Amino acid sequence: MRAISGLWRWRRNPLRRTSDLAEAWVALLALLLIVVAAPVIGSLVGAVAQDALQQSVVDQHHSRxxxxxxxxxxxxxxxxxxxxxxxxxxxxxxxxxxxxxxxxxxxxxxxxxxxxxxxxxxxxxxxxxxxxxxxxxxPLDSATATTHAVLAGFGAALLTAGVVESGRRLIVWRMVRRRYARWDQAWDRAGPDWGRTGTGS
Known part of the structure; x- marks a missing residue:
């Protein structure tokens, strides 16, 4: 996520590579997903779990x-x-x-x-x-059911954040590997005489 801090600095920096900007935007998108999507998914999972568990409480109190x-x-x-x-x-x-x-x-x-x-x-x-x-x-009591629902929502939010961060790291890793591959190709084109007089460098 360090790339986000330099996003605006890289806008008009002559040393900025396209991959630097892409990495910053990937980090920014991942941060937005963690801040927005993870809590929403956690809330939805918690609400569904709460409904199911409270129904289970009612059923158990009727049958036990x-x-x-x-x-x-x-x-x-x-x-x-x-x-x-x-x-x-x-x-x-x-x-x-x-x-x-x-x-x-x-x-x-x-x-x-x-x-x-x-x-x-x-x-x-x-x-x-x-x-x-x-x-x-x-039978399960209502307070315990609510606790389990909250834990399920919190776990879903953490899992979502972990998946987003893992995806960001995978994308950045692939971008870095592609960058290294391009550097290797550039070194191969320069040849073993790079830097010597008369080689066009």
Whole structure:
């Protein structure tokens, strides 16, 4: 982007090459795309993600229901999570055998994860289930959905800026290579006697 700073200086400079001016205009165009197009694309992606995620929030809150479960007994904690990466997120949770009633009235019994640190028989805790009593993840909340949408928009803007800058660098690299190739051709035409008396230099 340094070429932009000298764009106006190169307008009437006798040492200015055509490639210098072209490089400056490419840099200026890339800057305009980064300043204008990247935020627009980020905003569009964020808006689309926000709509989709908020619809997902509504759908999940309609299809997932909180129920109260009762602890029958605590299960062996060694059977918690087989994945060592996921156990850190569940350090404060306990595996228990519990009873609960589904929103459709059916009674359920089985092993579940509870948020009780030291569960005892008869303790109550909340579970999220579908309408048939099958355990599901907690529904996405609106604030988390908005955060994900903002991150998606920001990521799209950064990706757009990166693509534009990569394109600018590729174009400038090709221009420099073409310039070097022309210099090589000029040196070849000058021949090995360039600079000597009588060679026309």
């Amino acid at each position: 229901h909180p129920v109260t479960a009762t602890v029958v007994r605590k299960l062996d904690s060694a059977r918690l999570e087989p994945d060592p990466d996921s156990t850190s997120a569940h350090d404060s949770r306990s595996r228990v055998l519990a009873d609960w009633t589904a929103p459709d009235g059916t009674r359920n019994h089985g092993p579940v994860m509870s948020d009780l640190k030291s569960p005892h028989k008869g303790d109550h805790f909340r579970l999220w289930t579908d309408s048939h009593g099958r355990i599901v993840a907690r």
